[in-house]
Amino acid sequence: MKTLLLFVGLSISFAGFSQCPCFNVQPDSVGCAPYSFTVKDCSKGSVEYVYETNGTSTTLTTHTYDTPGLYFVTQSGNFTCGSTATIKKIKHSILVKPTPNPQLTSFACANNKAFILANDVQYDEYIFTNSNNQKDTIKKGSSGVIDLNFSPINIQGNYISGKCGGQTTLISSANVTLPNVSISKLILNEDFSIEMFYNGVSSEMYQIQIKDNVSNNYSIYDTIKNSSLQSFTLKALNKDKRYCIKIRAVDFCGQTGSFSNEICTVVMKGSAIAEKNNITWESISNGSSFSIDVNGQSKNDFQLRTQPRSYSDTNIKCGSIYCYKISETTIENAISTSNKVCLTAISKKKPVSISELSTSVKSGFVSLDWTSIISLFNNYSIFNSSDKSQYNFLGNSNATSFIDLINNPSVNQSCYKVSYTDNCGNTSDLSPVSCPVFLYGNVIDASIRNLVWKPYIGWLDGVKEYIVEKVDENGNPYSTINVGNTLEYVDKGLDTVEQVINFRIKVVSNSGKISYSNVWKALQKGNFNMPNAFTPNGDGLNDTFHAEGLFITEFNLEIWNRNGEGVFATKSFRQGWDGKVNGQNAPVDTYMYKVQAIDKEGNTYKRNGTLQLIK
Structure with missing residues (x-):
């Protein structure tokens, strides 16, 4: 009992x-x-x-x-x-x-103590009696710390109404030693939360203590319980303060181990001025070394200065964004990384002008191309002149190319210059001038055409050669003549390929760059000839009466005898009369004909005449 x-x-x-x-x-x-x-x-x-x-x-x-x-x-x-x-x-x-044995949860602590959680709801309270007959009582649903130095411990479950219950025995286990812990890394995030990484045992609890640079007194921030992450994030902190952190192991009985190393936040600030990004940072601790991270690349070539420490970055490009972080390595070899500061570089310097501009006539318009000096820009401005003296604004481009849709390159030679405005609002000087070849000429007679052109201007390495091209209506060359560095050419002979000869000049630089002039057109008249006699005797010579000529696209031939009776008609330029009428040989006689022809350019030609049929 x-x-x-x-x-x-x-x-x-x-x-x-x-x-x-x-x-x-x-x-x-x-x-x-x-x-x-x-x-x-x-x-x-x-x-x-x-x-x-x-x-x-x-x-x-x-x-x-x-x-x-x-x-x-x-x-x-x-x-x-x-x-x-x-x-x-x-x-x-x-x-x-009933009197079941008490079922309690216990946690071993340092110094041979145990933390007891009275989570067995069977009894109203639990009475612990050690070998010295010392008693401790823990109410149902609560917890307490029991000294195990006088084991075994009798645990009596007790109904307050009835004053009885079951019992069991708690025997001391191996003594627990609280582990040492160290902080390996501290990261100050952009929202000014602190991410802490530590080297600990995942099954242990760790108490985090924090102080700021104002109060300078440590206080408990939180307790990490059974975390396998080996990291912890401290939130809701004041962005205007700097913090130091240390942690230590703690058991359920409230006993604590040794503190870890102390590590403090590094707070960075920055400002962009002309041609320079200035970075300053402050740290409570005295780090053994610092490194700066710029856009993910580590830089160590800077001098440390007294608080506040600073760094000036002059290796910057206008309009580019640079993000900085400072990492402090402590004497315990822990690393504290600052918040990230991103700055957009600014400058008041006039940017370098574009060194070379290329121009060429393509599809009836002047096309401009150039190479960008910097990777970031705001706007290109294109200027045009017809006399190389006064340049007027023509248009803008956000790319390194432009097409002039205003000036007709077949009327006169247009010349161009380009400037640009960088992302800091600074405008460069105008580039050197560039002028595509302007081709013109005149037709001396049906078989002689005189071509003259103004030279190409703009390539730094100069012009190697000019090539006279004849191109079809699709721009494909069917005849080319290299004329070296001369600026004129006389084209002789009748062109039997095209009624309208399209000439253009191809320019080649010493480095192989290509430019084209405008197209100059030389018109050849359509023509045809009609014989005055033919001999349809089957000897293969003059057996048909037919037209001969060039560039005729439409044709109509009619032939009559002396009685006005039609003997032959055709709409084919290549088809002739074989001297037969209804399959029978026509008599030797004089016949009359009428011809109407239209050439490729729409010119109409009419001709009437007589012909002799001879055997």
Whole structure:
């Protein structure tokens, strides 16, 4: 039996009457299985008791319930209370509770202590008694720390109502040593949260302490519990303060290990001025070395200065974005990385002008191309002149090319210059001039054409040669003549390929660059000849009467005899009369003909005449 500390008996009676049913239970009406109790009569009558459901009456006053449950004891007897004597009964309940072994959660701590979590809801409280008979009590749902130096520890589960319960034994395990821990890295994020990386044991708890540069006193920030990440992020911090952090192992009993190394944030600020990005940073700790990261590339070629430390970056391009971070390596070889600061470089310097501009006539328009000096720009401006003296604004381009849709390169020679404005608003000087070849000429007669051109201007390496090209209507050359560095050419002879001869000049630089002039057109008239006689005798010579000529696209020939009767007609320039009429040889005679022809340019030619048919 367990020791019961307090008993409050329960008695039931009827006041104002004698010899009425009355009894109580001792030691209590609540107990633990197996529960033995005694009933004590207070009616002063002759009584019997029933202890079990459907049980028999007995005068025994002691009984034991072996299993947990709710039981009822009934007292009966011939009582005289009331108006008449009669058999009366009274019933009293007995609650018998189970006594399982306590099931508690314990955590081993340093210095041979244990943290107990009373998460077993069976009992109201748990009483711990060590070998020196020292006691500690932990209420259900709460926790406590137990000293294991006097083991074994008896754990008694206790129902407050009943003062009993099951028990078990807690034996001391191996003593726990809190591990050492070190911080390896600290990163100050752009939102000014702090990401901390540490070298610890994943099953341990670690207490984070933090101080700022104002209060300079450490306080507990949080406790890391059973984390396998080996990292922790501190949030809701003041961006205007600098912080130092250290951590230490802590157990469930509140005992702590040694502090880690101290590591502090590095706070960076920056400003962009003309041709320079200035970076400053402050750190509470005295780092052994610093490195600067610029756009992901580490730079170590800078001089450290006293607080606040600073760095000026002059290796910058206007309009480019540069992002900086500072990493401080402490004497414990831990690394603290600052927040990232991004600056857009600015400049007041006039940018270098474009060194070379290329121009060429393509599809009837002047096309300009050039090479960009810098990778970032705002806008290119194109200027045009017809006399190489006064240059007027023509248009803008965001690319390194431009097509002049305004000036006709077949009318005169146009010359061009280009400037640009960088992302800092600085405008370069105009580039050197570039002028494509301007070709013109005149037709001396049907077989002589005189070509003259103005030279190409603009290539730094100069012109190697000019090539006179004849091109078809699709721009494909079918005749080329290299004329070296001369600026004129006389084209002789009848061109039998095209009625309209399209001339252009191809220019080649000493480095192989190509430019083309405008196209100059020389018109050849369409022509045809009609014989005045033919001999259709089958000897293969002059057997047909037909036209000969060039560039005729439409043709109509009609022939009549002297009686005005039609003997032949055709619309084919290549088809002639074979001297037959309805399959029979026409007689030798004089015949009349009429011809109408149209050439490729739409010119119409009409001719009437006579012909002799000779055998």
